[in-house]
Amino acid sequence: MSARERIIPVFVPHLGCPNDCVFCNQRRISGNQTPAIAEDVERAVEEGVLKTGSGDNIQLAFYGGSFTAIPVEEQLSLLGAAKKYLDRGMISSVRLSTRPDAIDHEVLSRLRNFGVGTIEIGAQSLCDDVLLLSGRGHTAADVENASRMIKDAGFRLILQMMTGLPGDTPEKSVETAKKIISLKPDGVRIYPTVIVQDTALYDLWKAGLYSEHTVEAAVELCAVLLPMFEEAGIPVIRLGLNPTDELSSGAAAAGAYHPALGELVKSRIMRGSAEKLLENFAFPEGDRRAEIAVPEKLISQMAGQHRCNIEYLKEKYSLSELKIVRADPAAGQGISIIFH
Secondary structure, eight states, X not given: OOTTOEEEEEEOTTTTOSSOOTTOOHHHHHSOOSOXXXXXXXXXXXHHHHHHXXXXXXXXXXXXXXXXXXXXXXXXXXXXXXXXXXXXXXXXXXXXXXXXXXXXXXXXXXXXXXXXXXXXXXXXXXXXXXXXXXXXXXXXXHHHHHHHHHHHTTOEEEEEEEESOTTOOHHHHHHHHHHHHXXXXXXXXXXXXXXXXXXXXXXXXXTTSSOOOXXXXXXXXXXXXXXXXXXXXXXXXXXXXXXXXXXXXXXXXEESOOTTHHHHHHHHHHHHHHHHHHHTSOOOSSOOEEEEEXXXXXXXXXXXXXXXXHHHHHHHTTOSEEEEEEOOGGGOSOOEEEEO
């Protein structure tokens, strides 16, 4: 996805979902209580265009629900409302999200006729036992088949994965990431599991039948997953739930909810890079003071929230002082360590 791409969101929470997954309460997650109708699409586009202007790189996105599983008449109404703005050049593309078992050639033909360019699939896991325990109602094979059909039909494909679901382990999440990479999507979203009120997962957690996927566990795991996708050339376009007032006010009862989860993960990756350098360094005797030189834009990530990386590294390597300094721009984008 282009960094300059502007999104006009329209939420259709729970529309088309044949069942409630254990983790899901999309009305709380999205902050929207009522599914959209055609008039909402028109209002969203016209208000969005007033704010940002019309033309290239403006995408109307149907978020939530399983768009292609809702009654066809409702799909046509929503898509038709979007298509007239697409035809006028006021928006440049349309995207939607759906279930992998709600994709077939007839569905893809319909979406193409209405100008849809990007389809997002909630894969969540590519381990069948995790999907079963999470109440997804589809298999890993459904995800793989739908992904191939979408790519073969010329659509852009975005895949969502979750970590910390019932029955999941870090090893299974890594395996899911590897399988997603093999499907060659155009982008990925990673959503560590959040325990949202009024869900089956919340009830399981309260009953002691599900162990919380903590922020720390999610950061540690996503610090492994993110480089996997980056090395494969697949952008991670979202890491963690988009913060909303409702989630921040208590709807997120536990789990891996943090308004800056992505920054925590990137900071953890930076810490890991510093550890590799320190592990391979022959420490001099005496007063162990050091500086870590990083590109200016990465200084805050290297330091970590509340200087947590600095304190961690000082303690682990018995450093009396550790400073984060700006690297010489000519040195490139890597990090280096200077000992005094």
